[in-house]
Amino acid sequence: MINATEYVLSERPFVVRRRVRWGDCDPAGVVYTGRFTDYLLGAVGLYTAHMAGGDGRLGEVHGVGTPCKAMRFEFIGTLWPDDVIDITCTVEAIRTRSFDIRCVARRPDGAPVFDAMFSPICVRLDRREGTPIPDAMREVLKRFLAPALKPPEAP
Template sequence: MNESVEMVVDHQPFTVRRTVRWIDCDPAGVAFTGRFSEYLIGAVMHFYRHIGWGPGAKGEANVGLPCKHMALTFHVSLPPETTVDIVIRVGAIRERSFDLLAHARLADGRLAFEGVFAPICIEPRERLGVPIPPALRDILQFHHITDEGGRP
């Protein structure tokens, strides 16, 4: 039996499976609101590792990817032992930043929550914004979706 709380289950589309733990829940028996941010960030960190960028990666030009913006919308409560599949796709790609779009679905297909995580490329020592390096832009383009929800 796999005791993991979170694991990558697919690479295209990039999908992380997350199981709600009892410790994630309030006395009413549902996941605390703040845990949803942790679920989103956990899936984003797996995506970063998958593409070879982010914390600890040896990406081109030593570029950092801190969060510039994050948003979440909740659709259902999540009790302990609930499993959600969080699909991460790339939305808008700008000069220095881009959007990672998350859609978390229950086993029956219902949308549990959705979110946006928007990192910005920085030079780590000076903490100044820099353009997205070409190698990162290429990887992001591979995972990019159009406004209609498909790949370009």
């Protein structure tokens, strides 16, 4: 897995290691801003699959869809080809129909790169309307609810 673009580095805490590809960058060699969304979605996908027990998507396992309701980014550092980041994922908040997954990316030396929040909302699969988080899914989310992470400091 040393040459993999993205893989789970650890499960507790849940950390995804991501290597920047040359194709992620503009002609000057800096990662396109839009690629950070790919990094976030990749980490969230691995995290929610882990929460589902590695057996599909978290929402689907519990009979609901979980489309994105909101996404927030704070960009702190730049990335170049072959840079490596470690993205730590935690459940930040649980509400009636939605929840937040916080993803903090740092270089292996601890230097911050971004702090992002991904907020899915539960929807019924038959009508595509909001629905409360199923009780069994809420219990899973509670197991992954973590104390607030310290915000990364700007360099």
